[in-house]
Amino acid sequence: MADYLAKTAADMPVICDPEQLLAPSPKLWELYTDGAVSSEDAGAGLILIGPHREEHTYALRFNFKVINNEAEYEALLAGMRIAREVGVKKLQAYVDSQLVANQINSTFDANDKSMQSYLALVHSLADTFVDFRISQIPRSQNKQEDVLSKLAALTFNHLEKKILVEQVIKISTEPEM
Numbered sequence: 001m002a003d004y005l006a007k008t009a010a011d012m013p014v015i016c017d018p019e020q021l022l023a024p025s026p027k028l029w030e031l032y033t034d035g036a037v038s039s040e041d042a043g044a045g046l047i048l049i050g051p052h053r054e055e056h057t058y059a060l061r062f063n064f065k066v067i068n069n070e071a072e073y074e075a076l077l078a079g080m081r082i083a084r085e086v087g088v089k090k091l092q093a094y095v096d097s098q099l100v101a102n103q104i105n106s107t108f109d110a111n112d113k114s115m116q117s118y119l120a121l122v123h124s125l126a127d128t129f130v131d132f133r134i135s136q137i138p139r140s141q142n143k144q145e146d147v148l149s150k151l152a153a154l155t156f157n158h159l160e161k162k163i164l165v166e167q168v169i170k171i172s173t174e175p176e177m
Contacts, residue, residue: 027051028090028131031079035071035097042066044075048083058082072097073118076134080125090131101136 030049036042042065046058060078062071076095083091095101102108103119104126110119126132 028092029083029088031076031083031091031093032137033072033075033079033093033095035066035068035073035075037066037068037071042071042074044071044078046075046079046082048079048088056082069097069099070114070118072100073115073122076100077118077121077125080122080132084125084128089129091129091133093132093134094137095134096137096139098136101134104134 028051032047032049034045036044042062044058044060044062046060048056048058050056058078060075062074066074072095076093079093080091099108099115103110103115104122110116
């Protein structure tokens with residue numbers, strides 16, 4: 001996991017606060033989400049992309065127990081709530097969960113009581129947008145969100161709420177100039 005994070009960290013956007021988002025826009029925003037469950041915890045990775053391609057990245061830890069499909073729904077709902085709070089009117093969501101995308105698009109039935117509850121919440125929240133769409137994308141196109149969700153699902157009780165990510169550009173063994 002550490003090697004994978006190290007390889008992809010250079011390509012990942014900086015994590016930001018919701019206050020840093022730009023003013024709401026009637027143009028289409030994109031939301032990419034992924035949920036993850038580890039043996040101890042669960043979390044979500046979200047990237048909200050504005051109409052001018054500005055990225056707002058989140059890693060969320062869930063302080064409750066969920067199974068994988070519930071984590072996927074929790075990730076989507078968290079992203080939708082953030083989008084609504086900052087005034088997004090048109091939202092295209094992308095998830096790598098075939099189950100979640102197809103239940104929301106009425107291709108799959110939600111037979112489990114838990115999935116029915118999540119589905120009802122998504123539809124209720126979707127109605128608060130002028131335009132809401134959801135699509136399933138391959139896991140290979142959801143790598144950043146996957147890394148964020150796995151990072152959030154790991155146990156880091158000793159860390160502060162904010163993690164600063166900086167790039168180290170020079171190897172430590174190079175002489176100072």
